[in-house]
Amino acid sequence: MISVDVDKCLHCGGCVGSCPQNAIYLNDFVLEFNKDCNGCGRCVKLCPVGALSKE
Amino acid sequence: MRTITCDAVIVGAGPAGSMAAKFCAQGGMDVILLEKKAEIGAPLRCAEGVSKSWLDEVGIKPEASWVRADMKGAIIKSTKGTSYQLDESKAGNEVGYVLERHLFDKALARDAANAGAKIMMRTACTGIIREGGKIVGIKAKSMGEEIEIRAKVVVAADGYESQVARWAGIDTNLKLSDIDSCIQYRMCNIDVAPDYCEFVIGSAAPGGYIWVFPKGEKIANVGIGVAGQLCTGKADAKMYLDKWIAEDPRFKNGQILEIMGGFVSTCPGLDSAVDDNIVLVGDAARIIDPITGGGICHACRTGMYAGKVLSECNKTGDFSKKALQPYEKLWRDRMEDKLFRNWMAKEKLATLDDETIDELIKLIKTSDIKNVTVYNLLKAIKEKFPQVVEGFEDLI
Numbered sequence: 001m002i003s004v005d006v007d008k009c010l011h012c013g014g015c016v017g018s019c020p021q022n023a024i025y026l027n028d029f030v031l032e033f034n035k036d037c038n039g040c041g042r043c044v045k046l047c048p049v050g051a052l053s054k055e
Numbered sequence: 056m057r058t059i060t061c062d063a064v065i066v067g068a069g070p071a072g073s074m075a076a077k078f079c080a081q082g083g084m085d086v087i088l089l090e091k092k093a094e095i096g097a098p099l100r101c102a103e104g105v106s107k108s109w110l111d112e113v114g115i116k117p118e119a120s121w122v123r124a125d126m127k128g129a130i131i132k133s134t135k136g137t138s139y140q141l142d143e144s145k146a147g148n149e150v151g152y153v154l155e156r157h158l159f160d161k162a163l164a165r166d167a168a169n170a171g172a173k174i175m176m177r178t179a180c181t182g183i184i185r186e187g188g189k190i191v192g193i194k195a196k197s198m199g200e201e202i203e204i205r206a207k208v209v210v211a212a213d214g215y216e217s218q219v220a221r222w223a224g225i226d227t228n229l230k231l232s233d234i235d236s237c238i239q240y241r242m243c244n245i246d247v248a249p250d251y252c253e254f255v256i257g258s259a260a261p262g263g264y265i266w267v268f269p270k271g272e273k274i275a276n277v278g279i280g281v282a283g284q285l286c287t288g289k290a291d292a293k294m295y296l297d298k299w300i301a302e303d304p305r306f307k308n309g310q311i312l313e314i315m316g317g318f319v320s321t322c323p324g325l326d327s328a329v330d331d332n333i334v335l336v337g338d339a340a341r342i343i344d345p346i347t348g349g350g351i352c353h354a355c356r357t358g359m360y361a362g363k364v365l366s367e368c369n370k371t372g373d374f375s376k377k378a379l380q381p382y383e384k385l386w387r388d389r390m391e392d393k394l395f396r397n398w399m400a401k402e403k404l405a406t407l408d409d410e411t412i413d414e415l416i417k418l419i420k421t422s423d424i425k426n427v428t429v430y431n432l433l434k435a436i437k438e439k440f441p442q443v444v445e446g447f448e449d450l451i
Contacts, residue, residue, distance in 0.1 A: 017218075017318060022222075048281075049292075050289055050290030
């Protein structure tokens with residue numbers, strides 16, 4: 001549901017700690033969303049560089 | 056699967072984790088400190104400004120390697136342009152250092168190692184192991200190998216991400232308004248004072264502030280935090296920071312050497328930072344000053360407290376939530392009131408318009424504050440603008 005623009009992402013992990021579902025994992029330079037993601041969009045709203053979007 | 060056994064496993068080798076590891080090891084515990092990344096202290100996710108007053112309290116002696124710059128004072132500016140310069144004579148120990156975090160963090164991890172802690176690099180915690188409902192260790196991936204680390208107690212020092220606590224069932228979720236979305240540039244070739252930290256508040260940084268923390272001549276960490284409830288999903292932090300930099304002639308020839316993101320929690324603290332066989336420290340415990348976003352001193356304090364309390368618990372082998380209460384008491388007695396007061400102040404600040412913020416800075420300029428601290432600033436504000444501190448006046 002959430003897509004990551006890998007060319008923008010700074011791998012800061014901000015979305016990880018902000019996710020109410022704890023559904024995001026930062027695996028080095030790759031953001032992984034697990035099945036608990038309910039598409040609430042909080043990470044999209046907060047991303048400091050706008051690297052996330054709702055599909 | 057390989058299994059390693061120890062007394063305490065500490066997840067994350069930032070300041071909180073390393074301090075906890077050091078004090079556990081000094082207390083005679085067999086400690087393993089995990090670091091997910093390939094380097095301790097990097098990549099940077101920090102503005103690197105600290106005050107000096109707490110270093111003594113946690114037994115850290117400043118080292119030339121990690122003190123990048125010694126500050127003479129601070130400058131607080133409104134978006135409208137009123138500025139207040141605060142010098143060392145008035146700021147005392149509140150003014151401080153700008154660090155080299157990549158060296159500071161390594162120095163603390165080195166101290167932990169010297170005390171006897173074992174460090175496992177490139178080792179990420181991937182889950183909690185429970186047996187009969189009880190936490191008995193963690194699952195980890197170490198240089199690609201799936202392992203188990205069995206321990207009497209787990210210390211969650213995994214920073215803002217705070218996943219270990221949540222895997223263990225401790226709620227560290229934040230309200231949107233208790234999150235600041237941040238971005239920072241390391242900028243060179245800029246005309247800023249090399250020994251003053253600068254803070255800009257108001258609509259330039261909605262609900263947060265812009266900082267300029269010098270790292271030497273013509274070079275600084277230039278960053279911004281924007282309050283979560285005011286973010287709109289349009290790269291807000293970057294957009295506001297770029298706009299402010301573009302409008303300030305001091306940055307006309309500036310170039311960016313490094314870009315980093317990072318969030319801070321700005322909540323008043325958790326209901327409980329412990330549970331049976333688990334302790335939360337530093338950013339992972341959401342123990343951060345809600346108004347400054349400063350977390351390093353809190354991380355070091357909570358790490359130290361945890362290490363001392365766990366060493367005591369190790370004598371009896373009881374790491375239950377009840378047995379861990381002395382840790383709760385230590386951090387709450389030292390920091391809870393201040394966290395709550397500054398959280399209230401932050402909530403209020405986010406609602407003020409630029410005119411009011413400008414008035415507040417003018418007031419601070421003309422008032423005769425001998426020793427400038429957040430507390431004394433709030434006291435001066437309370438006298439002239441009681442409505443600004445409405446709801447938490449009793450704490451001032």
